[in-house]
Amino acid sequence: MNEFVQYKSEENYTVITIVNGKANAISHEVIEGINISLDKAEQENKVVILTGQEGIFSAGFDLKVMTKSPESAKELVTKGSHLSLRMLSFS
Numbered sequence: 001m002n003e004f005v006q007y008k009s010e011e012n013y014t015v016i017t018i019v020n021g022k023a024n025a026i027s028h029e030v031i032e033g034i035n036i037s038l039d040k041a042e043q044e045n046k047v048v049i050l051t052g053q054e055g056i057f058s059a060g061f062d063l064k065v066m067t068k069s070p071e072s073a074k075e076l077v078t079k080g081s082h083l084s085l086r087m088l089s090f091s
Contacts, residue, residue: 005033
C-alpha cells in the first residue's frame with residue numbers, strides 16, 4: 001500500500017481502495033500499491049474487493065504519464081496489462 005492505495009483487512013476479506021485524486025487515475029504508484037496490496041491479501045489468504053473512492057472507480061491511465069513520451073505510455077500500459085492479468089488469475 002501507499003498514499004494512492006488503501007488496504008483494509010476484515011475477518012474473511014480485504015478491501016483495496018484506489019485514492020488517487022478525484023479521477024483515480026491509474027499511475028505507476030497506483031499499480032505498485034495494488035500489487036503490494038494483492039501480495040498482502042495472498043499472504044493472509046483473503047478474498048479481495050477492489051474499489052475506488054466514492055463516486056468513481058477509475059478514469060483510466062494517468063494522462064500526464066501517457067502524454068509524457070511514447071516510452072512512458074508503453075511502460076505504464078505494460079505494467080497495467082501485467083496487473084490486469086494478475087487480477088484475472090488471482091486465487
